[in-house]
Amino acid sequence: MDRKKFEVGDHxxxxxxxxxxxxxxxxxxAEIVQHxxxxxxxxxxxxxxxxxxxxxxAIYSTxxxxxxxxxxxxxxxxxx
Numbered sequence: 559m560d561r562k563k564f565e566v567g568d569h570x571x572x573x574x575x576x577x578x579x580x581x582x583x584x585x586x587x588a589e590i591v592q593h594x595x596x597x598x599x600x601x602x603x604x605x606x607x608x609x610x611x612x613x614x615x616a617i618y619s620t621x622x623x624x625x626x627x628x629x630x631x632x633x634x635x636x637x638x
Contacts, residue, residue, distance in 0.1 A: 564590045571624035573616035
């Protein structure tokens with residue numbers, strides 16, 4: 559993930575694993591915000607909480623990008 563791609567105020571889509579159920583993941587909308595402790599960095603505001611952004615986080619600019627990657631990651635075949 560390229561942090562330079564996102565700016566404060568951007569709405570993004572995150573593939574987010576449920577911390578209580580390891581085999582459940584969802585695409586969730588979040589917002590890029592100013593890091594609460596480091597004004598030179600950004601963070602995710604997700605589920606009413608700040609999340610530090612890690613290099614391996616699955617963050618996408620559009621729902622379509624997130625859905626495509628979600629389907630690839632979980633080998634999901636869409637049926638029309």
